[in-house]
Amino acid sequence: MPKMKTKSGAKKRFKITGSGKVKAGVAYKQHNLRKRSQKMKRKARGTTILQPGDASLVMHYMPYHRS
Numbered sequence: 001m002p003k004m005k006t007k008s009g010a011k012k013r014f015k016i017t018g019s020g021k022v023k024a025g026v027a028y029k030q031h032n033l034r035k036r037s038q039k040m041k042r043k044a045r046g047t048t049i050l051q052p053g054d055a056s057l058v059m060h061y062m063p064y065h066r067s
Contacts, residue, residue, distance in 0.1 A: 010061035014050075022055040023047050 015023045026044035033041060050058065059065070
């Protein structure tokens with residue numbers, strides 16, 4: 001059997017924590033920030049942990065990072 005490929009977009013955007021959760025950047029923080037409230041911009045700093053449903057989808061894209 002050939003090796004499975006990791007989606008190159010997923011490996012650039014997501015990291016797996018030591019406990020197996022998926023870490024990602026917060027959405028809507030790239031441009032048009034004048035429309036966003038200060039509260040939203042403050043909460044969007046750093047990274048976030050994906051919800052289980054989204055995390056399982058991302059894990060399909062990265063077959064060799066399953067824990």
